[in-house]
Amino acid sequence: MSNPIADPGHGHSPAAWTAVIIMLVAFAVGTAAFYLDVPWLVYTAVAFIIVGLIVGFVMTKIGYGVNGPKYQPKEH
Template sequence: MSNSIADPGHGHSPAAWAAVVIMLVGFALGTLFFCLHQPALVWASVVVIVIGPIVGWAMAKAGYGVNGPKYSPKAH
C-alpha cells in the first residue's frame, strides 16, 4: 500500500488516545460495578463511555486530532 496524503493516521493522536482511555476506564468500572451489583454505578459508567467520543471529538476540533495544528507525529 502506498503512503498517501489521504492516510488518516490510524488514530495516533492525543484526541484518539484520550477518547479510548476514557472509554476503557468506563468499561472497566462498569464491569466492576456489574459484578458488585451496583446498577446505578453501572449506568454512571455507561455515561462515562458515552463521554469518551465526545471528548475525542472536542479535542480533535481543538487541534489535537491527526491533522490538527497542535499535533506533531512522532517518527517511528
C-alpha cells in the same frame, strides 16, 4: 507493479488516546459494577463512555486530531 497503501495514521493522536483511555476505564469500572450488582455505577460508567466520545470529538475539533495543527507526529 502495485502502489503501496498510505498509512492512515490509525488514530495515534492526543484526542484518540484521551478518548480511548476514558472509555476503557469507564468500561472496566462498569464491568466490575455489573458483576458486583451496583446499578447506579453501571449507568455512570455508560455515561462516562459517552463523555469519552464527546471529549475525543471536541479535542479533534480544537486541533489535537491526527491532521490537526496542534498534533505533532512522532518519528518512528
